[in-house]
Every structure is written in structure tokens, then in C-alpha cells.
Amino acid sequence: MTRILGYADRISAAPGECIQVMVSCEGLEQFDANLIRVIQGDINPSGPGYREEAVALNLGGPFVGRYQPINSGSYAVIDDAPAFNTQSSLGLQALIWPTLPGRGSQVILSREDPELGAGFRLYLDSEGAAAFQITKKKGKSKRISTGKRLISERWYLISGSYDVENGTLTVVQKLLNPYPNVNVAFKVSRNVSTNMICTDIEAPIMIAARSANNQPAIDHFNGRIEAPKIFSRSLRTEEMESLVGTECEDLVAAWDFSVGMSTEQITDKSGNQLHGYLVNLPTRGVCGHKWDGSEHCWHKKPEHYAAIHFHDDDLYDCAWKSDFEVRLPDNISSGVYAIHLQSGSEEYYIPFAVRPPHGTKTAPVAFILPTASYMAYANNRIGIDVPETEIVTGRLIQMNPIDLFMQTHPEIGLCFYDLHNDGSGVFYSSRLRPIVNMQPKQIGHLGGAGSNLWQFNADTHILDWLEQLDQPFDVIADEDIETEGSEVLEGYRAVITGTHPEYYSARMLDSLQAYMDGGGRLMYLGGNGFYWRVSYHPTLPGVIECRKSEDGIRAFAPLPGEFYSSFTGEYTGLWRRNGRPPNELVGIGMVSQGFDYSSPYVMREASRDPRAAFVFEGVEEPVIGDYGLAGGGAAGLELDATNHALGTPPHTLVLASSERHSDLYLMTPEDMNDPAPGLGGTEAEIIRAEMVFFETPSGGAVFSTGSIAWSGSLSHANYNNDIARITTNVLKRFLDETPFASTTEH
């Protein structure tokens, strides 16, 4: 049971800065809150032991527990509609592309006062048919429906009209691209009363939902809406059956969703200034009814992208009230910290980075906390929604308390590994909500036999290694790099990645590249890094977009024509498909994944190269890392290898590589143009992790492990093992100011 949840307004803060903490309790009268430093989050009894360190800071508790709901589901709101306050007939129209017709009532366009019950709504009824309802006051509604369920994922014109003169209510649904010999247009009228219009409605106009008493919106629409319009008169027959332009008389509002694509604003083109805003980030930059394949980029032909895809499970910001504020002490050390909420046996952690004070460095080495990748996996439902998880992990799925919670609380929101309720893929992921799988102590699904950790908690193996070395380190979050650019990395002698820094924005990548170009030293202690391109929203905090275009290992494929980020207009997908393969930065790139067992590395000839002698000081055996908490070996889960065609520098030394994996390891789709037998880990040579080293200009260097499982081996035998030895050797040399040779015979 998870009865206490929370999130913070930021994921990184400097000493002296404040963090707002939002908490929701279910059936808990009060809770305590403490600040802790996260050291080792693994609770596996076979591991090094869980470790957190209390920070002496009074956060002000105990606090009164209160329930704060999560209202998921996206919609548009037009708050103030004075131009539409007339006692007249009414016409409504919209194009829609429904995705779940028949799944309850779903509103297209509405204005209803939940107190009075008065107003109107154009909607799909619970049978999935176009319907129109007009209500004078509670209990006095008139509605009409075509009674014909719409076909999913087809464009329709929907019109509703009320003629106050003759008291006629009419609704039309018309398929835009009809099938031959199939009746696809339905028009139904009925006589109601001549006095159904209510003039004193104070409710907002809403698109894709309607107002309600106890929550912001209900009856969310699933699917796309384009060009919704309101008229202050009834529509003529020919108007109801064709899309009416914006030059039509008596037009009250005509929203053009092709305007302001990267914003949460919607624009009224009627001249009445009935502009509105979007709630919970429905998907923009999607094909509208005009899209014909002639252009694939929304900003080059916005009229083809004049639709918005609404989902009843979209969630951007829970918008909870703050329960307390934490002002970080001026002298707090940089590190990974968490607000620990506790009430009896219930607890919850809200992790964040304490970065060094702006413009300063407080240690010679920085650990990059991969917060973009944490957001990409936020509340992922891999173990719950994806039945193949058991096959790819080679063992039964284990449902931990957070999994049971997510199963019964889907309103907590989705991530890039999930599908919306309507089967469409998730493009946006936010951190302004509880992220239950981003906590110490949590167990994942893809972390291999053993501790089975993933992302945040797996990364604590690296934090613990640094702590036991007594190595001072700063922590810089992805968001710090996105916000401040390369300056935030400049001056560190070495930078260390997490286990799986998979998601990178252009600015993050540019910044890391600039750091390397300036002579930086990079320890890439993970696998499948720098894989997907993500975009941060230009104005909204805490949300990223990822569209997995073309290919790559992905939970779904975006629809054709939808490969450009709505946030920034960037082409999306693999960095490899964007001219910047990870091989150029770190020498290696993703080649395979498998989630059962990991393998050891075997030292290669290049390990004897004097250039790499420092790496293997004290290492005597050629087989390295046949142990570990992430699958029982250091090479596993997701694997990277060299590929000179993709930019691996010619002087890269392949120091060691894994030799054999199980057949649950398979090649990536981007390397598998023509599938043939023998693509599994026991046969395909490409399936291997390669540990590499190379020097960079200006005296810098890169050391890459090519395996997510690497860090799970660090603590073996109380850190007295070759994986820890190699990692420490590299760190020590990288912290030594002596420049690496910048030229080789290549």
C-alpha cells in the first residue's frame, strides 16, 4: 500500500535555494519529513547494504496529512467568453478523429455551468455516436444522437445546431473520406422547445471535456480535434455537412490549433479574442485531416497539423498545493539528496540533486545525474502492461508495492515506455507528479537477476562507490546542463555518467561535447547512452518530449508525419539518425539488450597497450567481472560496442569485451536491416559490451564501459574487485592534470 506520495517543484537546487514540496496522504493524519543524503539505495541483502545519511535540518514537521487528487486528462479552456453571451440560436462544429468511441461519454466542445446544469455540449455519447445536448437548467436537458458509432481513427465532421425560432435540435456526423457504397453521413433532428438557451452561464468554454463540480473537468475526449467553431445562430443544412470557413457570419469562435504549436495556448481566429489554454499537455504537432504526406514537418506546413490529440490520461502538473518549503543550508555539500516523508510504516522519497553553488565547483569530479532519463522512465508500466517482460527478463515478473499502486492508480501518469488508454504512444513525460520508481529502495523489472535495479536506484551504486573512496564529487543534473549549457561542466577534471544516460537533448549533448573539446575527461559507466533525442519545453518547467522516429528499440512507433518535436520543431529519434551517433562522443553505441544474466569481460590485446596501462594496474586475471548484482556479471542489460562507420575514433582501444550472452539478448532493430537466423547472444558477434579508451584533443580522454550492469559489480567483495579497481584507476588518472597525448599515428 502506498498511502503517502509527493513531488518537488525542482529536481536540482543549489545551497541556499528553496524547494517546494507537495504531498498527498491517503488516510494518514500527519507525516514527518526529513532531508537525507542518498548513498546506496540497494536493499538486496546480498548487496553492500542500504545507506542514507540524515541531514541535520528541521523541515518543520510534523505536517498535517491531506489528500490531494491527481486530475489526469487533457482539455482546453477558454475562461472568459463575453462575446458569447447572447440569447440566440447556436451552431457548433468540429473535425474529430476519435480513438475510443464508445468508451463513455466524450465531449468535443462544451460550455456548461456545473452548478446550474445549464449549457450545451457537442460530444460522443456512451455508444460512440455524435450527440448534441442543450440544457436550460438541471433536469431540463434536450439531447439528440445519430445513434451510429463512429469508426475509430477516421476523420469526421461533427456539427450540432439549435434553432431557437423553431425549436429544432440537429446533429450531423459525416466521415470525411468515405468508403465506397457505405453510408457514412448521418443527420438527425428533433423538435424540442423554443426556450432552451440560458444566458447567464458563467462557466468557461471547454474543448475535449466539460466542467464539473468537484474536479476540474470530466468526460474527456480521446482522439484528435481540429478547427472547433461556435456560431451564434443555427447552421444551415449545407453548412452542417461541410467545414465552415472563418469568414462565415455570426461566427463566435474558431480555434486554429496550427497556431502556437509549441505553446499551451490556443488561438481564436474569429476576431472575438476567445483565446484559451491547454491543460495537461495534449499532444500537438500531430497530423490533421489535411495531412497528405506532402510534408512531414509541422512548421513547414502548419495547416496540415491543425489538430490536437487529447487523451483522458494525459498529465503534466498535478498542481498540488505546497505542504512545506525546504531552504537548503548554505553549507550543504553537493550530492544526491531526498526529502524523506514518513508516517508510521508508510514512507516516500523525493530525490533531487544538490548542485554546487552557481558559478562554482566544489569537487574535481562531477557526477551527471541523468534526470532526463529518469523522466523518460517515470512511472513506467513495463512490468504491468507489457506481458513480454517475463520473456525478455527470463523470470517471473515481481510486483512490488509501487507496481501494485501504479496498477490501481493509472492517473499517476505515463512515460515514453507506455501507451495511452487509446493505444497511441506517449510523447511527453513530466516530473511535476509523484514518480514512484525514482526512489531509493525501489526494485525495477529490467535490472537483471540479483538486485534488479534500474535508473535512479542503479545509479546509487556509483554514488556509493564514490563515497567509499572518500572521493569528493559534485552532482549536476541533466536539467542544469539544459539550462546553463557547457559552463556548468567547465573546469571539472572528470565527469562521470550514470548507468543508463539514454535520453539527451541537443543542448545537453552540445554541452558535453564542448566539455570534451576543452580537454575534459569522461567516464561513461553505463550502457545505451546518448541514444534518443529529447526536447525540453521552451517555457514549461519539468517536462520533456521524445518521439522515437524511424527505428530503435521502442515501445511504439510514432505515426507517419509525426517525427518532429512539437516543443521545439526538432527532428526526433535516435541521435544516430540525427547525425550524432554516441560512438563519436564515447566510442561506442548501443548494439543489444537482454535482461536475464550478465557476462564477464575478457581482456583484449589492446589492454596491453602502454596508453592504457593505468587502467589495469593491479588487475591480474584476463576475465573481469564475473560477478555482480545486475545479472551476475559486469557486462549486461544493455550493451554498447564500437562501430567505426558510426564514428568510433580510429585510435580507440578496445580494452576488453564480453564474449557470450544468452539468446534473450537480441540485436537492435537499427542494425538489423534484413533479419536472418542467429541474431541472439549465443551466436551474433555484434552482441557484446566493449570497454574502450581513447584520448581526445586538448589532453582529454574517454573511458566507456558499454554496459548498464557495470556499476552493479562495483561493490562485490566489499569493493575489492577488478571492476572497482579499474574504475578507480581510471578516475585517479582522469583526475591527474597531466594531459593525455592528443595525437596518435591515426
Place this chain on the structure above:
Amino acid sequence: MSRYRITNDDLKHAAEFRADPLGIPGPGLQRVLNLLRGGPKSGKYVLVVKEPFKRWGLGRLPADRGQPVEIIDSLEFTSLFEAEWEVFKLRWKTHTGQDLEQAL
């Protein structure tokens, strides 16, 4: 979704699984596992963690989001090997009607 159908020829693979339920399977056993571990989400057996790394119950996934996982109260495991073998037998019976303990 696997189209493979289990026959008595697969009993040797069942024996291989029983000997090491969490080992790396040979190709024949892997083919059987692809069938038994595959299938739709609804009704899929899962372990429900009662005490991390120590104690597990058995559950079945529901069809839809929002529905709770069905807990099968009668079973509890203190070993993952034991849990894997138990679920393997349940699934084998579903696919073949055969009681595996008797058949082996």
C-alpha cells in the same frame, strides 16, 4: 504470441527446467518458455512481493489499468526457484492438461 504446441517430446525440456528453473535454457526449453511465458496480459501469473528478496505470493494480472492484481492467497514462496517451478507446472497444465509432476 508463440504458435508452438507442447508435446510429450518436450517433457525432457520440462525436466531441464525443473533441474534449474533460473538457469540459461537450451534452445528447446527456450521455445517452450516462449510459449508458457508469453500470452496476453490478462490472467498472467506474477509474483507479488511480500518481503523483498525473501517472500513472494502469487498473483494474476488484470485485463485493464485500474483493476487490482488478483492475489492467490493459497500460495507463498520463499524461494524464486520454487516459484518458477510452480508457475511452470500451472502453465504446463493449462496448455496440455497434463500434471507435470506425474508425467515426469
